[in-house]
Amino acid sequence: IFMLLFLIIGGNEVVPHSRPYMAYLNIQVSNETGTYPSSCGGFLIRPGAVLSAAHCVRVEVTVILGAHNIRVRERSQQRIRVRDWVIHPDYCPDTLSNDIALLKVWTNKSFLPQGYPPNVQPISLPRSNDHVKPGTICEVAGWGRTSRRGNSTNVMREVELRVQSEEPCQEHFDDYDPDSMISVGDQNSRKSTYCGDSGGPLVCNKKAHTMVSHGLESRLFPKVFTRASYFEPWIRRQLRSFALQELPASPSSQ
Template structure:
């Protein structure tokens, strides 16, 4: 009997708190209308996907390491296998941070200029950005959403979300070479072992309806803590870059 119980536990989804599972739960459809689904080809011509978020009607923010060929942005999507509410908009221009390092993922931020403005409705809306002086502190619990890997590294069709806690910077300094607390946020919750996956890259770390971070360094096997880009430290660069991108 004991062996049978162990077997059942191993094949059933791990859950607590009424169905909450590791690597998040399915989000309420269209409860995060700022989310963008990004598809592209990498240098080896493999199809990749990332998350992103709408910060202006024609500007999507994501991680710089999500850059690739033939990038396409889909807004208003919950289930990527359905297309009832979506807006698919080609990308006109891309701008990676000039000091982005693809090895250490320092300055992992990118802006995408869409060919046309998105139509705001109940499925598509922008999200607010922080002010330069905003600073999310250790202990703050915020939310990440995306279409990233599940516990077994399989990819879901529906948007999922998970609550994660800001950690003391020392945790990330011990685990990640070159961690910089000024431009990055140490995020996770080691006790609960929640994490984001590769295809959550570029998604927003949302605190009180403000995008405070961008999913950057992560792993679907649950390596915790993780490193997110700290948006408030890039506000001057963001404002300057949006003006440049929006010029005719």
Template structure:
């Protein structure tokens, strides 16, 4: 089955490879309680992206998800499996503000990370939970099998999937992506997926987490070559100090000081 987390707008950037997730399947209902479904709207466009809850009032996603002019509002939907239904587990929360990394580049996909502050904290339930993120200098090794999940098209030109989908991908030796793209940066990016597996991510999967051993290590960013070539994920551990710094500036209200809780 095929999966895209994001369609209808600004995702096919010059540096991104075209394609779609291949080899995915429907996730077990509410098995990924950290997943967030983002709706980004301005006067003319309505776009969708993936994201993930790292604190009851904060979501991480890809910076290029917010790379659209004159955004009017952003809504985060938590606790969803079937986004077409008004499930009692769902929590729809508006985004108060967001912080894009100051060195983000839409031309080459560098520093592709954004932190979104929710207007109110999410209610932590069985179906809505935070996920831990990789700490500074914590790296996932080549050969590790990780998971990407989200909502998206079931074919290249088909409709969006109503239910949460997921696909497992293998972390690759960084030399592979470096050979495919001179813009690849080892320190801040992760090389994921391979041609032989016939599984791949694409620009449409933007913002979703790369989860390895129940911890978010990457953020879906952009393509690195052909449809089945390895893809580039933003390396969360490189940005962990920046994330913590920005979270400290968000009003915490009655939220505990820890970054996340499982």
């Protein structure tokens, strides 16, 4: 049974606003029983564009940029109701393959290419031939739960995780694809992502090499992350498409 990942286990609170590329996705999920709130992570990759996991995108999504404590209306925060996004055409909700989406976000004019607010900055992506090696220690941040039975954290936390060889994920996930996915985690299961961190970046050597995707409900290791370098050509095509759209006269923020 897959578990969508939304949490940081075994990590620490980051210095406020030290990860200015991070985005918090406030999501309203609707089903047969009604509507309930959910959340995910994401990250800014250029002015007006946030990358996240496809399984995070629902009918109603609000992106919060420049946040540390998402339960407080910090002056640095920019809240944007997302009205346009693109999910990878080959995304499969059953296997969570191609679990990637690009969201178009517009804020005030200071956020556009001529300048950024100090607490909102994009992060670089790897090129399509830029691979992170097994054994590399990377960082993943988010606002997810801090234990299996605990509550979500209000402040951004971060944990260091090791990029693994393909074997752990190939053993536990029938649909694991080493071209488009990366196996990540702590073999001792003391540190992990969990509920609330989906869509957040795994940062290796100051680049967002992967994003949190999914794991098994019964265990904390290993986790499957979406390989950003594999999707780099698709991301660039979508960014060009976004750029063709005329900028709105006013921000669609709330």
